[in-house]
Amino acid sequence: MTRRLPDLEAWAIFAKVAETGSFARAAQELGLANPTVSKAIARLEARMGVTLLNRTSRRLALTEGGRAVLPRAARLLREGEAAEDEAKEQSAVPRGRVRISAPVSFGIGYMAAILPTFMDAYPEVTLDLALSDRHVDLVAGGFDLALRIARLEDSSLVARRLCTVRLLLVASPGYWDRAGRPTHPAQLARHRALAYSGAANPGVWRLTHPQFGEETITPSVGLWADNADVLTPALLAGQGVAMQPEFLVWRELRAGTLEVAMPDWAAPVLALHLVMPPSTLRPLRVQAVIDHLALALAKAPWALS
Structure with missing residues (x-):
């Protein structure tokens, strides 16, 4: 029995709808018409035989089935975006949105101070910083990277150690x-x-x-x-x-x-880490942020005399 090709576009649209929490916002960010987004979700649900999203006139919520498949759908979206960026000329200017998760105190005390220099160097990159002391799910939440202060457990995430935290x-x-x-x-x-x-x-x-x-x-x-x-x-x-x-x-x-x-x-002893979803492909905009943060935070300011 021949399997049909997965509806990759519909899965990517589903991931964007879940990330934005809105059909209209997803359509806007993807540059699609609202009916195109709705039809893609309906097409997926019909194909899978399950409801992925419960929607009313006021709110949108993932069903149990939707939550189960979201991490893979989000990974498809990120991998597709990264593949397109990788295919562009290396001299291309980084542009687009980069979503970052960071702890509240560290984000306010240190992240805020180093972002303006990045914005000056890369004016076409939009930074979306979410501060929370909870360990968010990077893939399901649509985050490109996170700063975490912890003793990291084994996981599928890619981690880059920056400095020690006592x-x-x-x-x-x-x-x-x-x-x-x-x-x-x-x-x-x-x-x-x-x-x-x-x-x-x-x-x-x-x-x-x-x-x-x-x-x-x-x-x-x-x-x-x-x-x-x-x-x-x-x-x-x-x-x-x-x-x-x-x-x-x-x-x-x-x-x-x-x-x-x-x-x-x-x-x-804990450590400050840059944590990224499991992918070998990084959009230029994401790599630019990673390099900037690594350089700025590698020497802990609290340890300097």
Whole structure:
């Protein structure tokens, strides 16, 4: 039995509709008429025998079947776009939209400062930056790349390590004077913690010592926040102790308004990574962004003297 050629155009249109959340916006971005987009989705649904999208006059939502096939459809769309860009002359000017995901604090504190130079160098590239501390699905979400601060697990994604990110146990000197400076992790049980709820193990601190091994602590938490920046004012006000990434507190550490406790005890080291969907083809616009970010972030500003 001969199989029909897959309806690649319809799958790409479906991926764009899911990405934009709208038939009209998908048609606009693809340069197609609205009826063409609707017919492509209807054609797919008829061919597959399943409903991919539930649509009303007010909202559009993926069905269970639609969510199941979206990652592959999104990959088809990105691969097709990349193949077309690859086929163009290498001297072509990068142009088009690049979607980037980044953590909130890092995006505001560092990404925002380095984007203007890229925009000046590549005026025909449109940057679409989405800030979230959640690990978004790059393929299903239609992202070209993401910045992630983590110890990456094995996955099909392509990752490029940029620099190390240390986690430091910090509080204000006034807090340490009042509550006492710990010399062993077990002493943290009597301290009040300010905790980042977006951590891999929220409220659990793991510290290691080259001589005394590893200790795991679950301190009493006085403030939870899903954004680590929120903890800084409470730290400076002497309200507790927090495990903060170095890039958030290096200025306060140099100014003396925050102080590291137990420097011989270290939390697991993280790293800043550029993460990309699994593809060997990168549109010129995406590669330009990757190169720019890698150059700008390879030398961590918080580690410079």
